[in-house]
Amino acid sequence: xxxxxxxxxxxxxxxxxxxxxxxxxxxxxxxxxxxxxxxxxxxxxxxxxxxxxxxxxxxxxxxxxxxxxxxxxxxxxxxxxxxxxxxxxxxxxxxxxxxxxxxxxxxxxxxxxxxxxxxxxxxxxxxxxxxxxxxxxxxxxxxxxxxxxxxxxxxxxxxxxxxxxxxxxxxxxxxxxxxxxxxxxxxxxxxxxxxxxxxxxxxxxxxxxxxxxxxxxxxxxxxxxxxxxxxxxxxxxxxxxxxxxxxxxxxxx
Numbered sequence: 001x002x003x004x005x006x007x008x009x010x011x012x013x014x015x016x017x018x019x020x021x022x023x024x025x026x027x028x029x030x031x032x033x034x035x036x037x038x039x040x041x042x043x044x045x046x047x048x049x050x051x052x053x054x055x056x057x058x059x060x061x062x063x064x065x066x067x068x069x070x071x072x073x074x075x076x077x078x079x080x081x082x083x084x085x086x087x088x089x090x091x092x093x094x095x096x097x098x099x100x101x102x103x104x105x106x107x108x109x110x111x112x113x114x115x116x117x118x119x120x121x122x123x124x125x126x127x128x129x130x131x132x133x134x135x136x137x138x139x140x141x142x143x144x145x146x147x148x149x150x151x152x153x154x155x156x157x158x159x160x161x162x163x164x165x166x167x168x169x170x171x172x173x174x175x176x177x178x179x180x181x182x183x184x185x186x187x188x189x190x191x192x193x194x195x196x197x198x199x200x201x202x203x204x205x206x207x208x209x210x211x212x213x214x215x216x217x218x219x220x221x222x223x224x225x226x227x228x229x230x231x232x233x234x235x236x237x238x239x240x241x242x243x244x245x246x247x248x249x250x251x252x253x
Contacts, residue, residue: 002029005156006110008069010036013116019046020146026053028153033060034069066124071190074107078120078128088131089227096132097155101163107188111152116145126222185232195235202242205249
């Protein structure tokens with residue numbers, strides 16, 4: 001299960017932080033590291049700080065954009081250290097670990113960390129289903145990147161161990177997790193992004209969105225839909241509704 005938990009570092013400026021993050025990951029059993037457009041690629045300094053986790057560094061995938069890093073993920077949680085103009089569904093670290101482990105058997109999941117100085121941009125955070133914030137001391141909340149990776153990776157591991165224990169207990173009682181709960185199928189990021197593109201096209205066709213003055217319509221829709229978390233069947237229904245709207249708008253013209 002932990003092999004499908006992806007740690008994504010966006011635009012990291014200091015390769016030593018990448019090495020320290022790799023070490024933090026490996027101590028918690030995580031191995032899937034993705035680097036989005038790093039300013040400084042891992043080098044000897046990163047390897048030195050990775051200590052025994054140089055294999056995590058060696059196998060790290062480097063991509064150009066966050067979209068590319070998470071396109072096949074069904075659940076994406078972005079780290080956020082400050083409040084935003086439009087609040088997003090928020091998890092605490094424990095809830096974050098539990099949420100990731102509860103869905104990781106269905107598809108890859110991702111935990112996204114931003115730049116050392118400024119974190120993730122609003123556009124990047126809008127690609128995430130949930131945000132997570134570490135409740136540090138408000139008088140001194142400074143956490144470096146590796147500390148943040150270590151803290152949240154620990155919560156992922158604790159949730160994984162709890163899941164494993166529950167699975168063993170259910171096996172001993174001849175009960176499967178599938179018998180207890182019906183798992184919902186959620187779309188991966190690529191499918192959700194196609195739906196948002198379809199939504200924007202349909203709203204432009206009806207005149208609800210004026211291309212020259214789009215405002216915050218799509219940002220607010222993203223927040224609404226991410227909060228509702230439509231499953232795969234519901235997403236297909238929305239695509240059908242949007243196609244009907246586009247057809248109706250075209251006929252009126």
